[in-house]
Amino acid sequence: MAERLNRVIELIESGKPAFGPFLPAGSIPDATWIASSNYDFVVYELEHNAFNLSDLSLSLQYMLNRRQILESGSLAPAVTPMVRIPVNGREQSQWIVKQVLDIGVYGIVFPMINTPEDAIAALQAARYIQADDAPDQEPVGRRGHAPGNALRYWGLDQPDYFDRADVWPLDPNGEILTILQCETIEGVNNLPAILDAVPKPGLILISESDLSVSLGQKGQPGPLVDEAVQRARAVCQERSVPYGSPQVDMSNVDQRIDEGFSFLMPGPARVSEALNRGRELAGR
Secondary structure (H helix, E strand, O other), X not given: OOOOOOHHHHHHHOOOOEEOXXXXXXXXXXXXXXXXXXXXXXXXXXXXXXXOXXXXXXXXXXXXXXXXXXXXXXXXXXXXXXXXXXXXXXXXXXXXXXXXXXXXOOEEEEOXXXXXXXXXXXXXXXXXXXXXXXXXXXXXXXXXXXXXXXXXXXXXXXXXXXXXXXXEOOOOOOOEEEEEEEOOHHXXXXXXXXXXXXXXXXXXXXXXXXXXXXXXXXXXXXXHHHHHHHHHHHHHHHHOOOEEEOOOOOOOHHHHHHOOXXXXXXXXXXXXXXXXXXXXXXXX
């Protein structure tokens, strides 16, 4: 297999956790800083910030570091850029998925995936229709093919991009990570059915804050939230599906790594104690 372009996938395949924050798009200083940081990925936050594709493009362009590419001898970015889109799973807005992928991101966080239909639609939007002899026909891709900017950003020609711009691990050689947020009690209850419908989703992001709201806890932690998180984690573990947390700090980073979380999101601090502690625990 060709070298990995998506560092997060590379780490998960090797059994190591990946670390990264949310950041707003559109800040050149933030983009240049995060690209040279010890984080493994960044998720540009378009769900709770303005949905501005020009800002996203600007951030991705200023993450490029020619010296890093030269010295590493690899097209893989040191910090993998991803995005969280603003639409909930039930909205199934394929055009947004298509446009952010055409800019060049390597992964998408899909909020509020509550049903099998939500999950199927997410993966369909993120992949092209496959060749007739491909072993991974389902779910059938719905992405339209005009990836001009993504070709340039990934540094590939069109046939190579088409081969590699598929969702992992459905396509073992895919470089796009589809991250499905399980963040309501409906989503937790339906997670077994979701993973029956989509056995290889990429990653399940178990989000405590909205889980708390859906449980009537007003965004606050507590036993009900913890129980729901552990239920979702157990389902993922049973199915060998990677899972992550967007709420990681010094109070829980040891626990989350012990529990097998492989996608951990501390805050976007230039000096992050949780990041440093997590990397130490992971032997990195």
